[in-house]
Amino acid sequence: MALPAFFNPIVNAPTPQKLVAGVMGLLILVGVAYVALLQPQITVVDQLRPELATLQREVAQNRTILADLMKFRREVAELEARLSTLKDRLPSEREMPTLYRTLSDAAAASGLGMSLFQPRPVTTHEVYTEIPISVTGEAGYHQVGEFLVKVARFPRVVTVTEMKMTTGPRPRVPVKTDLVLATYMYRPIGAPPPPKPAGAK
16 A cells, blocks of 8 residues: 655655654654653652652651560560569468468567567558558567568568567566568459548548
């Protein structure tokens, strides 16, 4: 099929002119394609760049939060392990009679003659309950010291909160010792709040 006469000057033109015309035509096609197809996409990409930067910042922040969360979870696990260890050192309510008996046995083994062993009213705090115990004993200084050493070595926490030593009532008993010992019970999370002191609003 013959081309229309309109194309005769192009078909009959020398090869260098055809090449120049072909390159120019190709450049025109590339320019039209750029304006028609690529330029709108480039505009869209330019518009999305700030959004991409914002998302990248959010991802970086979330990674930091995630790292902090993992660190926080490790710290919580460590604290729970420490709390469990500490709870093991605090007697439970059903262990109190055994603790009282252990205290009495330690006094007898130390040579401390007890004339008073009386639990006092408990004091409830936010996370623990304090149970004071009044003890009055008669013995020498050495026996009192031995009793206190035995108490300090108990697996359960027992502290001396008050101590008063006076001359013994008899010549063979040089010291009368009045002690207030205290032990503690853990109050679990969710336990009723401690009662407010009288007169508090």
